Amino acid sequence: MSVTIQAQYHEMLEHLATAVLRLAPDTSVGYMNPAAESLLQVSARQALGTPLQRLVPSLAALDYAVRLARERDASYTEREHRLELAGSQSVTVDCTLTPLANGDMLMELEQLDRHLRISRENHLIAQNHAIQELISGLAHEIKNPLGGLRGAAQLLQAELPNPDQREYTGIIIGEADRLRALVNSMLGPDGRPTMEPTNIHRVLERVRQLIEVEAPTGLAIRRDYDPSIPSIPAASDQLIQALLNLTRNAMEAVGEAGCITLQTRTQRRFTIGNTQHSLVACINVIDNGPGIPPESLDRIFYPMITSRAEGTGIGLPIAQMLVNQHGGLIECSSEPGHTVFTVWLPMEATDG
Ligand SMILES: Nc1ncnc2c1ncn2[C@@H]1O[C@H](COP(=O)(O)OP(=O)(O)O)[C@@H](O)[C@H]1O
């Protein structure tokens, strides 16, 4: 091969989005492209000549696949292999091994999580629409009789001979007002929230204030804000409600001496549903409570799913619906001691 053609092939490999490695018979790394460096989080310089399983221990499980490919002298693909990376991150890959003429092995790693994520998001969003219809239907059903209830209590109050009894009608009226405010916040003025440039840190500070009033004394609320995040189009009351629901759940999960972190970040090029955004805001509500069992994770956003005796199971579906109306999405990941609810919000205006 001429030098220029060799250089061209090298250039192509270097720019390939798929992670490619060349392994010697003892599985030491002979070459890795930048996509492999970024996927495996090791630099090529550090990797060259080092056995692969020393760099990424979870790749050692692929040993038998390497042997299989070598014995058959044909490509072999191991599907959906989970790789544990530094910093307790993990990715799922399809790994294709192809024996080369000189006894080396070509390894291609294709990351799957992104695809899995997107199909899961679409599923989540379809599910949200159904929940949203259910909630706004319910809200309308509650709102109509509520007016009558309140009016009747007011008439009764005027008729009551004994002022002591007015305490009871006062409760009816007060609770009717609270329900109406709740229902209105679920519906928005005309079913859609009004979007205005909103500082998400102001929203979070309000949430923190409200939680601190309710919180047990031992609870710590940390802030980890990215101050460079610009205002985003949002209905701040609805965002407060959504984040309040998440933070209150975190507070209920951690107990007396727990810790909650409110964190903000930005993320470039992020797809929510079918829309690709150039920039999204990411708000994490992190707690060190016992976490959510994996078998429950898929269900917690459904209405009426609760593990608490006094729970309603409606906090998360409402939060998801409110964030959804902003063109955003809430996701959750959880392990004991580290539960993260992530609110993704587009930075550009959206029509919901
Ligand atoms: N941060 C968290 N840690 C542990 N479990 C949680 C957390 N957030 C939510 N959950 C689980 O999700 C369930 C549903 O939450 P939610 O919809 O707010 O309803 P509720 O708070 O009324 O139970 C909770 O009962 C709890 O089991």
Ligand SMILES: [Mg+2]
């Ligand atoms: Mg709740």
